[in-house]
Amino acid sequence: MTAPAIGVLALQGDVREHVAALTGAGARAVPVRRPGELAAVDGLVIPGGESTTISKLATAFGLLEPLRERVRAGLPVYGSCAGMIMLADKILDPRSGQETVGGIDMIVRRNAFGRQNESFEAAVEVAGVPGGPVQGVFIRAPWVESIGAAAESIAAYEGHSVAVRQGPLLATAFHPELTGDHRVHALFADMVRAAR
């Protein structure tokens, strides 16, 4: 069996780091900017970046509806930071015209941990990721304000959920792609293989 193709939504954000992390985890990573490219992948990563920008570009280039359709049809998707926001069914105080793909039954608060001066690193235990805590890099990071019955919180920091799983969907408020530790991406690659 050939390695599954995992797309990285390449509209804006730290695409290169996710491609490197997926490759490091043994997956085949391809950039996705157009509906045709989205149709060809077995899984998708929505990278860190600016969630308002990614949302506006996805809408402008006709990707939002195809993304929603594929998520409804069971496409495995992993979102970090801005990607977590994109996967939330609801965001608190969205900017005008800010749409999400949705799929995870949760409400996310943007920039919840504060501005850049409050951005931080801390060790975080993630359920389903073996080998000890991962180094959580939180950059103007969101947190999960509330979570529905269908979703499961798999990591918490100071009482706030910072990683969530719901079926083939995975989201983290932090950036494992910036650490050189590929365990979270390996977990996602396993989810993609399992869904094939």
Add this chain to the structure above:
Amino acid sequence: MVLSHTFSSSEVNSVSSASSSAPQTPETGTARVKRGMAEQLKGGVIMDVVTPEQAKIAEDAGAVAVMALERVPADIRKDGGVARMSDPDMIDGIVEAVSIPVMAKSRIGHLVEAQVLQALGVDYIDESEVLTPADEVNHTDKWAFTTPFVCGATNLGEALRRIAEGAAMIRSKGEAGTGNVVEAVRHLRRIKGDIGRLRALDNNELFAAAKELRAPYELVREVAGLGRLPVVLFSAGGVATPADAALMRQLGAEGVFVGSGIFKSGDPATRAAAIVKATTFYDDPKVVADVSRGLGEAMVGINIDTLPEAERYAERGW
């Protein structure tokens, strides 16, 4: 040269401290958090704004960040006089108006302006040649700050000196406020060309190369290995059209600063959105053509060779 502060991004990216012996208390202001912030801006456009209303227009157009200024570079050129850090109330107003990151400029070497900007809670500080330099010898020690810094560079040696001082992001200087992209092209090509030449050297030659570049050897060796800077590289200075932005990305910029080009044009909201789209689809001429229609008037440009030397900002800093 502050060698004791240099380190390689392989150390930054190391997992050794991550799994077993990671500190339980949160660490702010780490190199990974500062550089990582710039990684999140990649593929995006950072726009100069002078009012909260402009900041909202920029955010609605899809900007990844705004640069809060009192005057755009085109007006700094026109008005003359000493250009300083913006008024704190004005920065507060812009911070309140948008949810995207807000950057602000300090004068080169003006430690206190940088301290004030950090105290105001801006997300990134641009130690900028567009403002009047405060120190003719020293740039700010950027390691001393929690807030990350972006600095301008015209060549690789200059970029690495800024990184050695703690810059977490580099931009070309360009010639701000001219609407003329020629200097940004020169700086980007120079930086990429310098990196290409390093790649061809063997280990014995890197020591002499570091001396020629007037940059720390550890950083020179790291760049030779990576084939790129260890921090994010943006273009700045003179971008006025979607095609300008796409050009800078094709030349290797990971994103684009747009200064006077947007709010000195006929239809800022439309032009801003067009530049955002062209920056993402920089390698697709059909998209760039599409978004280039119906933009109204671009800012009036200035030819660099008509600029007196004292008015060339790119020559400030070293």
